[in-house]
Amino acid sequence: xxxxxxxxxxxxxxxxxxxxxxxVAVPYxxxxxxxxxxxxxxxxxxxxxxxxxxxxxxxVVVEAYRHLIDPIxxxxxxxxxxxxxxxxxxxxxxxxxxxxxxxxxxxxxVGVGLTLDVLQSGTADREAYAACQxxxxxxxxxxxxxxxAPAASKLGETLALxxxxxxxxxxxxxxxxxxxxxxxxxxxxxxxxxxxxxxxDHQ
Numbered sequence: 001x002x003x004x005x006x007x008x009x010x011x012x013x014x015x016x017x018x019x020x021x022x023x024v025a026v027p028y029x030x031x032x033x034x035x036x037x038x039x040x041x042x043x044x045x046x047x048x049x050x051x052x053x054x055x056x057x058x059x060v061v062v063e064a065y066r067h068l069i070d071p072i073x074x075x076x077x078x079x080x081x082x083x084x085x086x087x088x089x090x091x092x093x094x095x096x097x098x099x100x101x102x103x104x105x106x107x108x109x110v111g112v113g114l115t116l117d118v119l120q121s122g123t124a125d126r127e128a129y130a131a132c133q134x135x136x137x138x139x140x141x142x143x144x145x146x147x148x149a150p151a152a153s154k155l156g157e158t159l160a161l162x163x164x165x166x167x168x169x170x171x172x173x174x175x176x177x178x179x180x181x182x183x184x185x186x187x188x189x190x191x192x193x194x195x196x197x198x199x200x201d202h203q
Contacts, residue, residue, distance in 0.1 A: 007111050008138045014102040018149055019175065020053035020159055021092050029089040033172050035163035041119075041129055042136040042147065042160040049163040050146075051135070053093065053172070058188040059156030064088070066123055066152065090151045093172035097161065103140045103149035104157065109174050119150045126202065136160065145170065155188065192201040 030150045035051035037043065043050035068085060073115045103109055103119065112135050121128035139147055139162075146161035161172070 004134065005138050005142065007113070008101065008135065009142055010143075011108045011111050011146065012102045012105050013099055014148065014198065015096075016025070016096045016100050016159060017096045018055070018094075019092055019096050020055050021057060021090060022051075022053050023060060023090050023181065026087045026089050027179065032089065032091040032154055033093055033174055035161065041132045041152065042159075044133055044137075046099050046135075046149045047137065048140055048165075051163050051172070053095065053159040054151055054156060056156050057090075059092070059151045059153040059158075060187055061185050062153035062179075063151070063188070064184055069121060074147075078133075085181075085184055088181045088184075090181060091179050092175035094175060095159065095172050097145050097166065099143075099145045099172045100159070101135075101144050101147035103135075103147055106184070106193070114191065116150060120154055123152075136162075137158050139199040142166065171173070187188075 007072060010013060019040050033051060035046060035049040037047060037049050039045050040050065040052065041051070046065055048134060054063060101108070101112075103112070103114065109115065109119070118128045136147060143165055144162070145166050146159060148159050150156075151158045163171075
């Protein structure tokens with residue numbers, strides 16, 4: 001008998017506040033904070049709408065490379081591809097949400113059967129994605145508002161919000177500091193010792 005619902009129901013939850021970011025192709029910038037149904041670490045094509053946000057900025061940049069460049073790039077082609085992507089919009093949002101499954105805590109991860117290796121797997125690891133999707137599906141069934149986890153970039157955190165369950169007053173509010181990327185910023189993984197650019201939490 002599958003006891004994952006019981007384990008997720010007893011897992012730690014937390015409120016999440018502060019500034020978070022994501023990148024989208026420019027044509028979709030107007031709906032960047034609406035979420036979407038689609039295949040991802042925490043969602044499926046026929047499932048519920050998920051909004052993915054990240055912090056700090058370096059983590060968001062690495063996610064762009066992981067999804068847009070890494071799967072197709074030979075090492076000597078990375079710089080060329082990064083300079084020639086279609087323009088993307090970096091969107092910043094103020095977040096103040098409650099009832100979020102807190103996978104930052106090792107005990108919570110153990111309780112729901114997820115490891116850091118699974119959370120930080122490559123984008124082609126279908127088995128790891130399926131394990132994450134199952135936890136997200138149960139959290140959604142339990143009416144949680146989303147989940148927060150160590151980012152696959154290994155540089156920060158990912159916030160996945162279930163937009164159909166999020167109260168209207170908790171929907172992320174768009175900041176006025178959108179930035180257009182005509183090319184990707186430098187890959188933070190190429191110089192891992194540099195200072196990470198963090199966004200401040202709202203007090």
